[in-house]
Amino acid sequence: MAGDSINLSDFMTYVLCDIITATPLFSHIDMNRVLVCSAYNKKITGGGIFAKVVPMRFENGVPIKKFRNQWYALPKLMNNGFEILYIIYFYIPRYFDLPAYEKLNVAFHELYHISPEFNGDVRRMGKYKFSHGYSKEHFNNQFKDELSHYYNKIKDTPLDTILEMNFSQISEHFETVYTRTMKVPRPGKIKNN
Numbered sequence: 001m002a003g004d005s006i007n008l009s010d011f012m013t014y015v016l017c018d019i020i021t022a023t024p025l026f027s028h029i030d031m032n033r034v035l036v037c038s039a040y041n042k043k044i045t046g047g048g049i050f051a052k053v054v055p056m057r058f059e060n061g062v063p064i065k066k067f068r069n070q071w072y073a074l075p076k077l078m079n080n081g082f083e084i085l086y087i088i089y090f091y092i093p094r095y096f097d098l099p100a101y102e103k104l105n106v107a108f109h110e111l112y113h114i115s116p117e118f119n120g121d122v123r124r125m126g127k128y129k130f131s132h133g134y135s136k137e138h139f140n141n142q143f144k145d146e147l148s149h150y151y152n153k154i155k156d157t158p159l160d161t162i163l164e165m166n167f168s169q170i171s172e173h174f175e176t177v178y179t180r181t182m183k184v185p186r187p188g189k190i191k192n193n
Helices: 010-023 100-113 136-141 144-154 160-164 166-174
Strands: 002-007 032-039 051-055 064-067 070-073 085-094 174-178
Touching: 002 010, 002 051, 010 032, 010 085, 010 100, 010 144, 010 160, 064 166, 085 166, 100 136, 100 144, 100 160, 144 160, 166 174
Parallel strands: 002 174, 032 085
Antiparallel strands: 051 085, 064 070
């Protein structure tokens, strides 16, 4: 029987805050400056992504960048008085159809993309394949122990109960399901004076 409502973006914000609090590896992340949103991906088969992090600054956290003799900047995004440095998108229903452990693996993966300097740039893993380095497996190995520890910590808790639900079960359990959506911000040209 359905009841109450859930905002999946707020739920995932809570999950990420809880992960950060429990995991020293992510102690540099200030969730006041991270906005969690949802995006829709109804494709069931084949490739596709479950989540992504969007940095709101360029390499090394610089706010503007010159490309082909033109300066660019990302839009300044404010939320509750804080400038947003990162947006994390979770794809519906794809992400929420994962088992709980895999949901957490994806969440850890996206948090690990955030630069250790927390400057609006991503963690750079190599010169040419900077996003994941030479292998995605190596990237995921950087936090596998912390992931296992966190999963064991929340096992059989109310948090785990919701994480174990797929999107259809969430929709059946809650009377209303909300999300926060936003178009991915794109760099814009800065007018020359």
